[in-house]
Amino acid sequence: MRPLPHPATEDIRLTDVLRALSDPVRLLIVHKLAETDELTCADAGLDLGLHKSTVSHHYRTLRDAGVILSKQEGRKIYLSLRRDDLEARFPGLLGSVLAAFRDSPPLAGFARPPSAPGGDLTGAAIAETV
Amino acid sequence: MRPLPHPATEDIRLTDVLRALSDPVRLLIVHKLAETDELTCADAGLDLGLHKSTVSHHYRTLRDAGVILSKQEGRKIYLSLRRDDLEARFPGLLGSVLAAFRDSPPLAGFARPPSAPGGDLTGAAIAETV
C-alpha cells in the first residue's frame, strides 16, 4: 500500500478543511473520532450504510484536507483527528464545528452500538438531519 | 424580481454553511462583508475577475445557506452577514472561519481600491492562496 500522504500542518488549507467538513457522512466520522480518540477504518465507518470503498473515499478526502491522520499498523489503519494541527492553523474552528454538530437535530441515534434496534440510517438519512 | 428567499434561523444547516464557506470566492465575499457591514452586489463582487452572473450565483449560494442577507432597496440589493443568526445557531463558527481567513497567505491585495496597480486576480488565483 502506498504511503497515504498527509499534508504538513502549514499546508492545510482553510477551504479544503471546510469542504471536507461540509459532507454529512464525513462530519459524522469526524464527530465519532472526536469522541473516541482512535478508531480503525471499519469502526469509524460502522452504521453508515455505505459501501466499504465509499467510506474509504471519505477517509481520503479527510486525510488530504489535513483533518485526520491515518496510521497504519499491521493490516489495520488507525484514524485520529489532527486536533493540535488544526488548532494551530485555525484556532477554534474544529471546536465550533463539533459543538455545532452535537447541537444538531436527532443524530444521537448514530452513537448507539452496532446491534442496537432502530434500523440503519443511510447517508441520505443523515443528510436530512444535519 | 422574485422575493429572494432566506432560510429561517432555525433552518440553517451546518453542512450548508460549511459548503458555502468552502469556496475561495465566497470566502472572500464573506470576508469583505465582515469588514464593511453592508455592500451592494456590485461592490461585494469588485476585483474578483468573474462574470456578473457568476458572482450572483455565489450570492445565491450564500443566501440559501443562510450566511448572508439580501435586502432589496430600489434597484440595488444590499448584502450583509447574518452574524447574529449564525452565532445563535453555530456559536463561534463564523468568527473562527473569519480569523482563519485573515491569517491566510497574501490575500491582503484584494482589499485595495478598484484602480490600484498589480493586475487582477482571478478566482483561480484566489484558490491558490487560501
Added chain:
DNA sequence: CGGAAAGTTGGATTGTTGTCAAACAAATAG
C-alpha cells in the same frame, strides 16, 4: 502455503458545481 481480514484503487454512473454568455426584469434617469 492457502484463505480470511482490512483497506485501497480503478472504473462506471449519476448528480452537483463553477463558469460564461445571453436574455430577462425592475427601478431610475433624461
Added chain:
DNA sequence: CTATTTGTTTGACAACAATCCAACTTTCCG
C-alpha cells in the same frame, strides 16, 4: 417614453464529487 443601471435567470459545458462494484494488495491466522 426610452435608455441605463443593477441584478437575476436560464442554458451550456466542463470539472468535480458521491456512490457502488469488482479487483487488487498486504498482513495475519491456521
